[in-house]
Amino acid sequence: MPLIAFLHTHVTSWVLLLVLFAVAYIGYKNNNKSGKIAHMVFRLMLLVAFGTGLYLYLQLNGGGAFYHVKITVGLLTLIFGEMTLVRVKKQKPAQVLLGGFILLALVTIFIGYALPYGQSFFSNFI
């Protein structure tokens, strides 16, 4: 399979991941069954985003130090997303984790779109 197919799968999975995160978060907040289902699919997308991201990282390694930063913030985004949902599910306060998740997601998207492979809208910044 060509490498670009992994990039498309990666982007599709993280876009779905963000949507599912919102559905799960709101569902849990409202004690709705949709929260549990969306959380389950969120975890599946988490694995797809991680798997494709790791493959891209291994294939594109040597592209520069920012690839190490990308894999680190990408992983942290996924961890914070999962930790936020687990806390909301237990009806515990999760504002700090939610803030961390949003911030990390934005940084990850920024670095992703600054790195050389695929779209590089922000390549001037790094």
Ligand code: HEM
């Ligand atoms: C452990 C998880 C992740 C790993 C290992 C990872 C790794 C990678 C790698 C190696 C690339 C290719 C970089 C390039 O374009 O040169 C990439 C692209 C990208 N990733 Fe990730 N990533 C992960 C999670 C995420 C998450 C959670 C998001 C969004 C919140 C994200 C957003 C992006 C974006 C926007 C791109 C650029 C797409 C493009 O150029 O068209 N990544 N990722």
